[in-house]
């Protein structure tokens with residue numbers, strides 16, 4: 001197997017073939033693929049002289065409580081039909097994570113196709129995301145409706161700038177490249193946006209971007225993202241969604257971080273009962289579909305400020321990615337023995353202190369603990385993390401809001 005950087009001149013046909021074989025190259029989305037290949041760091045693996053696997057990465061930031069951390073998204077991992085089960089995707093993803101770490105990423109994240117695959121590289125599963133399907137006509141709005149401005153793909157730069165300025169909560173990610181916002185917009189043929197230009201210079205302050213699967217009339221509408229800087233703007237976007245209610249039966253969206261969307265739907269339980277098993281069923285589904293892993297433990301803890309009493313302990317961290325890294329790779333994962341402090345001022349230094357209690361964890365489990373996905377005690381039930389009960393209950397006392405990327409990573 002040869003692992004190398006993607007060569008856009010030589011490898012573009014192979015990229016199209018691999019995308020086609022995966023069913024990701026629907027008619028009209030070639031431009032989306034080409035934009036992504038240009039905007040991302042792209043790694044390629046060859047098997048028998050053919051490129052059979054590609055991994056795409058893109059840098060950005062992740063909000064950890066009130067801090068911004070350098071973040072990299074592994075935005076695509078794909079192997080052609082003739083290259084499967086040879087370890088290509090695992091090996092190439094491991095190299096891509098290592099390169100991201102060397103370039104300064106403290107956290108790496110991805111959207112997963114299944115539990116287990118990326119856990120082998122130290123990725124831990126994030127919080128449940130709620131996907132809500134509702135009738136826009138049943139939205140409760142409390143602000144007076146103002147006609148919004150129409151947005152199209154041609155406005156992608158200001159749309160992207162607006163997304164970067166949105167209200168961010170714990171776990172929120174932003175990817176730097178505007179071209180990746182454009183690529184996302186182009187994935188669906190009939191995407192459209194509606195928004196308001198209330199910024200200080202008359203710039204785009206808040207907007208919603210929609211996609212339609214199927215025909216415009218009678219198709220399935222989805223809010224791809226909502227971007228707002230305060231809750232008043234959020235409420236105004238709800239009134240925009242509601243304005244589509246005379247025409248569109250149901251719209252779905254991923255619940256924005258920090259709110260309970262059900263509170264904004266009129267009689268949600270009755271709506272569900274009436275619509276049950278019909279074509280336009282109202283529902284709330286939950287999926288934990290993203291994963292993250294730390295790539296720099298001291299760097300992350302330096303930015304970690306938790307309310308509560310300081311806790312000092314040893315941490316024996318096991319990083320399974322090491323097994324999949326090329327021998328020449330300089331970054332070797334973050335496994336090892338550390339002395340950790342968690343609290344208002346946190347930190348990590350190599351070593352261990354016999355006077356301190358010891359937590360043993362995989363990077364996967366420790367990342368989930370650090371993010372606030374699950375408590376230390378709950379993680380001990382997964383058998384990927386263990387320590388003395390007294391230490392676990394001290395760690396349980398730190399409260400973190402549920403992390404949500406609020407971006408397709």
Ligand SMILES: CC(C)(COP(=O)(O)OP(=O)(O)OC[C@H]1O[C@@H](n2cnc3c(N)ncnc32)[C@H](O)[C@@H]1OP(=O)(O)O)[C@@H](O)C(=O)NCCC(=O)NCCS
Nearest residue numbers: 077078079084085086087088089090112113114115116117
């Ligand atoms: C998923 C995909 C990238 C895997 O590519 P691949 O090159 O065949 O993967 P690898 O050879 O590196 O790894 C395969 C091994 O992973 C392991 N594995 C696969 N799924 C796993 C899971 N859910 N849990 C644990 N291990 C898993 C198995 O050991 C498997 O090999 P084996 O069955 O022969 O023992 C490929 O099937 C693909 O492109 N699918 C379509 C696109 C896609 O879904 N991409 C992922 C987007 S997040």
